[in-house]
Amino acid sequence: MANNPGIFPTFFLSGFECSTFKWKDVGRRDLCEETQHRVHADEDYRLLASLGIGVAREGIPWPLVDKGHGTYDFSYIEPFLTAQRQTQVLPIWDLCHYGYPDHCDPFDDGFAEHFVRYAVAAAKHVAAHAHHGPPIFTPMNEITFFGYMAGEWAWAAPFGRDRETRRRLTLAMCKADIAAVKAIRAELPDARFVHIDPLIHVVPPRDRPGLAEAAQREECEDAYIAFDAISGRGWPELGGSPEILDIAGFNNYSFGQMEYREQGPHAALEPGDDRILPLADLIERGAKRYGRPCIIAETSGLEGGRDDWLRDVACEALAAVNRGIDLQGICLFPGVDMPDWHKGTMLNNGIADLQKLPSGALMRVPFQPYVDELRLWQTRLNRVQELDDDPFDSAVELDDVRKAAAELRPTADADWH
Template sequence: MSDSPWYQENRMRYGVGIEDTFIPQERVGHRKLDEYELTQHYRYWREDLELAAQAGAEFIRWGVPWYLVEPRPGEFDWFWLDEVTAVMRDLGLRCIVDLMHYGTPLWLDNSFLNSSYPERVASYGRAVAERYRDVWTDYTPLNEPIVNAEWCGQNGAWPPYLVGDDGFIRVLMQLARGMVRTQQEIAAVHPDATFVHVDAGFRYEGDTSPLPRELLEERRFAALDLITGRMHRDSVVGEWLVAHGVTENDFEWFRTNAVHPDVIGVNYYPHFTTVRMVDGTTTPVSAGTAGLRDLVTAYSARYGGPLAVTETSLIGSVEERIAWLRQSSAELNDLRAEGHPIVGYTWFPFFTMVDWLYRFDAKTPDEWFLSFGLVDLVRAADQRLERVPNAGFEQFRSLARGARDDAIGG
C-alpha cells in the first residue's frame, strides 16, 4: 500500500455524503432545520453508515452537529460521536468531516456576526480533531461559504438574518476568518490532517443584475481567494469588498495567515447550479455535463489540484439519477485523461433529504422530500423512515468497485 496521502494517488475514489444542514434557531415563521432529525439519521445512523460501506464508498462526507456536541461554550458531549467514529473505523470508511454546515450553536449570540465566532469555531474544530485524531484525518472547516453568506447575509433567511451586499460581505469575512483559524488549530494538534475545502460551483448565464456579471463570476471564488491569501484590493472583488468597509489590514491578515487546501471540492448539480439572471429574476438552467466540465476546468486553471467533486446528484426518477451517475462519472474520467487532477466523486445526498424550504412553513417533512439519493426514504405505518436502496445504489457500487479494482490491478 502506498505511503502517499490518498489525494496524491493517481486515481479517482467514489464516495457518498449525508445531508447535514443544521439551523437550530427558531423564530416566528422559521422552524428548526436539522436534517439528521428530519431524516431520522440520529436513529438509523449505524444502518446508514453500513449502507454507505455496502455501496462501495471509499469515503463519506458526514457532518458534526456543532450545536449538540458543544451545548455550552467549552463544554463537549462526546458520547454519540464516540460511537459513530468507532463504527466508521470498523467499516473502514474514510470520513471527510464536515465541521460547519451552515448553523451555529444557540448560545452564540448573533451567530456568525459574534466577534468571537472565528475563535469559537476554531476551538471546536481543534477539540474534535484532538479527540478523534486516531480515526478522523480529513476535514472540511466550513461547507459552501458562498452559499452560507447568501442565506445568512444576503437573503436574510438564516441567522444572523442580514440582507444585501453589505450583509453578504460581513458574513463572508467572518466565515473566511473562521476557516483559516479552524485549519490552523486542527493542524496544531493533527499535523498530518488533510483539508478539503468545499464550495458550491456557481455558474451564470445571460445578463445579470443587480451585480455585474464580471463581479459574480469572481465572487464565487471569494472565500478560497481570501483564505489562500490571493485576494487583493485592486481586484474586481477586492474593490467591491473595500467599498463595503473591508480594509487593507483585513487583506494583510489573510495574506499573513494564508492556509492552503490539500483538496479543493466543487459541488455541482446539473439542474440548478447554473442560473440565468435577467432584470433581477433568477431562473435555474439545466447544463448537464457541459456545466460540470466548465466548473472543473475553471477551478483547475485557477488553483491547480487536487480537485474533487464533493457533491453531485439529480432530482428525478431513479432512471434519470442513474443516467446522471453514468454521464457525470464518465465526464470526470475524460477530464482526468486530459490532465485535470480529479481525485474524488461524491454522490450527495446519499439518501432522500428534506428541502431547506421546510423551515419556512408548516408542512410535514414528507411534503418536502427531495428524491436525490441512491437510497430512498419511505415512511412506514409506525412512522419509521425505512431505508430502501434503489437501482442507482447498484450502479454506484459497480462504478466504485471498478475504480478500486483498476487501482489494485494497476
C-alpha cells in the same frame, strides 16, 4: 502498492445531510434527525461499505455539542464513530455545516476564537476515536453559499438581506476557517482539509443583456470569495495559503447553472438550454484557479434521473482528467435521501430513498438504477464494489482512472437531461 496513489481509499465517496441552521420561522433544525441518520447510522454506513464506498462526509453539529464556556458534549456523534469503526468507512468531518451556536455572533470579533476552540476540541475527539488516520476535516461547509443563503437571502441566521451583509458574513467565516485549520494542524500535523463550495455558471436573461456584467461578477468573482481568501489569493490579512485550502471540493447540481436575477436566488436553467456549460469546463476553471487536488464534493440527480446524472457526471469528470485535472474522487451526496429545506418533502436524490413506515421509522430503500450505474463505473475504473476487511491497505490507483479516461475519451457535453 499503488504507483500513483490517491488521497482516499476509494474513488467514489458519499455523505449524509447534517445541516443545523436556524431556519427562517422554524428555528433550529437538525437535518440529521429529520432523516433519522443517527438512529440508522449502522445501516447507513453498511450501505456505503456494501457499495464499495469507503469515504463519507459526516457532520459534527456545532450548535448542539457546544454547551458554552468552552465545554462540549460529543456524545451526539458516538453512533457515527461506532458505525465508522464497524464498517471501516473513513469520515470527512464537517465541523460547521450551516449553523453556529446561539451564543455566537459571526460579526463579533470573538467569533473566530469561539470556532477555533470548538474545532480543536472536536478534531482531537474524533482523532482519539478514529479507526484510521490521518483525520480529514471540512472546517466550514460551503462558505460562499452560506454567505448567500444566510447573508443575502435571509433563509437562515443571521438573516441578512443585502450584498454587503453577505460579503461580511463570508469573510467572517473565512477568518474563522483559516484560524481553525492552523490551530488543528498545531495539534494534529497530519490532518487534511477539504474546502467545499459550489461550481456555478450565471448568464444574463436573454432580454436583458445589460445584466451580463453583473452575471459575470457573480460567476467569476463572488463565487470564489471563500476559496480566494482561504488560499491566500485575496484578503491576505486573513492568513490564507494554498496549503490551508489543501483539497478543493467542488459541488455540482443542476441548479448551479442559472439565469441572473437582480433579487436572488437566480433561476435555474432548464435542461437543453443552449447557455449551459459542460461540467468539465467548470471543473477545469476551478481546479486550475487554485492548483490543488480536487474532488466533486457533492453531486446528485433527482428521482428517476439519478442514474443518468451519474453517467453524465462520470463522463464529465473523466473529460476533466484528460485535461490534466488532479481529480481525486466523486462524492455521491447524499447517501440517503433528504428533505427539501423549504417544502419538507423528500427530494429523492440519495443512493437510497426514505420511505415512512406506519411506526414513523424511515426505511432505507436503495434506488437500484443508481446502484447499477455506480457498479458500471466502478468496473470501468477498476475500483472495488465492496469494502474488504482492510480498505486502507492501498489508496486509489489514480493511474487506473487516467487510463480509463484516456481509453473512453468522453466528450464534454452541455446537453444535460
